[in-house]
Amino acid sequence: MAEEVPLSFEAETFRKIQPQEYLRRFTQKDIRPDGRELKQFRQTTINLGCITTTDGSSMVRIGNTTVICGIKAEVSVPNPNFPQKGYLVPNVDLAPMCSPKFKPGPPSEQAQVLNLDTLCIHEGFAVWVLYADLVCVNYDGNVFDACVIGLITALSNVKLPEATFVEEDGLVNATEERSIPLNISRLPYPATFAMFDGQYLLVDPTELEESIANELITIICDESENICAVWKVGGVFCNSEYLKKCISIARERYAEISAIIEEARRKEF
Amino acid sequence: MSRQELIGPQGLRQDGRRANELRKIKCKPSVLSQADGSSYIEQGNTKCLAAVYGPREARQKGQVIHNKASINVELSLAPFSMSERKKRTKYDKRLLEIASAVKQTFEPVIMTSLFARSQIDIYLQILQFDGGIIQICINAATLALIDAGIPMLEYVCACSAGIIENTILLDLNNTEESFDTPELTVALLPKSEKVTLLQLDSRLQVNEFENVMRTAAKGCKEIYEVLEDATRDHIKDLLNRSNPIN
Numbered sequence: 001m002a003e004e005v006p007l008s009f010e011a012e013t014f015r016k017i018q019p020q021e022y023l024r025r026f027t028q029k030d031i032r033p034d035g036r037e038l039k040q041f042r043q044t045t046i047n048l049g050c051i052t053t054t055d056g057s058s059m060v061r062i063g064n065t066t067v068i069c070g071i072k073a074e075v076s077v078p079n080p081n082f083p084q085k086g087y088l089v090p091n092v093d094l095a096p097m098c099s100p101k102f103k104p105g106p107p108s109e110q111a112q113v114l115n116l117d118t119l120c121i122h123e124g125f126a127v128w129v130l131y132a133d134l135v136c137v138n139y140d141g142n143v144f145d146a147c148v149i150g151l152i153t154a155l156s157n158v159k160l161p162e163a164t165f166v167e168e169d170g171l172v173n174a175t176e177e178r179s180i181p182l183n184i185s186r187l188p189y190p191a192t193f194a195m196f197d198g199q200y201l202l203v204d205p206t207e208l209e210e211s212i213a214n215e216l217i218t219i220i221c222d223e224s225e226n227i228c229a230v231w232k233v234g235g236v237f238c239n240s241e242y243l244k245k246c247i248s249i250a251r252e253r254y255a256e257i258s259a260i261i262e263e264a265r266r267k268e269f
Numbered sequence: 270m271s272r273q274e275l276i277g278p279q280g281l282r283q284d285g286r287r288a289n290e291l292r293k294i295k296c297k298p299s300v301l302s303q304a305d306g307s308s309y310i311e312q313g314n315t316k317c318l319a320a321v322y323g324p325r326e327a328r329q330k331g332q333v334i335h336n337k338a339s340i341n342v343e344l345s346l347a348p349f350s351m352s353e354r355k356k357r358t359k360y361d362k363r364l365l366e367i368a369s370a371v372k373q374t375f376e377p378v379i380m381t382s383l384f385a386r387s388q389i390d391i392y393l394q395i396l397q398f399d400g401g402i403i404q405i406c407i408n409a410a411t412l413a414l415i416d417a418g419i420p421m422l423e424y425v426c427a428c429s430a431g432i433i434e435n436t437i438l439l440d441l442n443n444t445e446e447s448f449d450t451p452e453l454t455v456a457l458l459p460k461s462e463k464v465t466l467l468q469l470d471s472r473l474q475v476n477e478f479e480n481v482m483r484t485a486a487k488g489c490k491e492i493y494e495v496l497e498d499a500t501r502d503h504i505k506d507l508l509n510r511s512n513p514i515n
Binding site: 051052053054057064066068070071072074091093095131133135137138139140207 | 301302303304314316318320345347348349350351352354356392394396397398399
């Protein structure tokens with residue numbers, strides 16, 4: 001009869017073959033694999049104006065997740081139904097370099113769905129079209145948060161030239177220097193949560209946590225303590241109590257992010 | 270703008286450099302956590318990010334080579350990287366051409382015979398473009414491959430050079446490239462002085478060719494110093510962090 005040798009694995013191996021059990025061991029002690037508390041966000045850094053060929057740009061890092069946003073402005077004819085409004089065209093690119101999980105090929109569904117939050121932009125007659133391109137270079141969970149923060153900070157960094165519309169020619173003349181900053185009326189910031197095992201609410205999930213979570217919830221709120229958007233996909237475990245917790249954490253996160261952006265703005269000058 | 274304005278009366282170029290001066294290089298290996306190896310390089314205003322995955326299982330059975338690893342290079346240009354926004358798909362001919370040149374540059378240098386039937390993926394992302402795309406791709410890929418621990422014969426360093434009015438210019442930026450000055454890009458193995466890539470656009474006099482090539486090779490060696498310093502600093506940093514008592 002063969003002797004029974006108990007199987008014991010190194011932490012890394014255990015993480016790969018039984019991720020749920022691995023995560024459970026941590027959450028049962030109220031902590032996460034990277035040492036954070038359940039309610040703690042990863043360190044967020046924001047860099048403004050890093051790409052000079054754009055009209056506005058920013059780079060956002062939440063932990064290891066890195067997203068670079070570049071905005072270019074062009075002129076176009078407005079939509080006849082909304083003659084006063086310009087366009088904001090977001091585009092997310094999850095490159096294969098950002099994670100081994102993304103194969104090269106056409107953009108996946110994750111890239112297509114980018115919720116446009118309400119931003120009021122005042123624009124002229126021939127309207128500005130702002131093309132916002134978000135490139136994710138490192139994917140370690142919670143790309144949505146990084147994308148939204150990147151988009152908002154890049155927009156706040158945009159400086160448009162003065163443009164006058166010449167009626168006879170149908171042309172727009174613009175000055176060389178970029179001087180006018182965008183008039184943004186609301187600043188929405190997001191907070192994402194993952195629900196694990198039906199009972200643990202993990203804030204700012206990493207890639208490992210995201211892939212085995214039951215469901216993901218994103219709450220976006222703005223400065224006047226209003227909720228701009230809530231996005232919850234799938235899952236049956238989250239009830240209204242958890243939602244209330246999410247909302248209050250999202251409000252705290254708002255203050256955190258605003259402080260970080262202020263820091264970044266000061267550093268830019 | 271006439272040709273002569275590319276070199277001013279004091280022998281200074283538009284961005285204030287001398288004829289044989291490289292642009293300022295900033296580079297850092299190991300910037301991405303998900304990739305096996307990565308690097309970030311800035312040469313003047315051109316910024317490039319490289320990520321290397323591998324050796325790993327080949328994606329398509331058709332690409333498997335029975336006795337070597339296959340190398341796959343993908344280059345993408347961010348839509349905001351150029352002064353006019355242009356969304357280029359991955360299958361843009363120019364990008365494919367450059368990616369193929371980078372692949373052929375590294376094929377003899379990476380020791381692919383050690384990893385049969387596997388694939389090494391090199392992903393390059395250009396964040397800002399100001400000329401010198403091939404050279405920065407090769408330099409970024411070299412750093413990223415070293416960071417990934419993939420065995421190579423040597424560093425591969427690339428540099429471009431051109432000639433205007435009998436003055437040889439090193440490391441051309443976008444404005445200088447857009448004139449039809451001949452631009453020679455050289456990728457060199459600095460210690461053994463072997464050339465793995467040589468690309469010339471536009472016409473160049475035969476007797477000037479040797480001088481331009483020599484200047485570009487000197488530029489490559491200067492870039493090699495910078496890349497090597499960056500790699501050694503990074504390793505020293507890692508060692509210091511893993512052995513705090515020293």
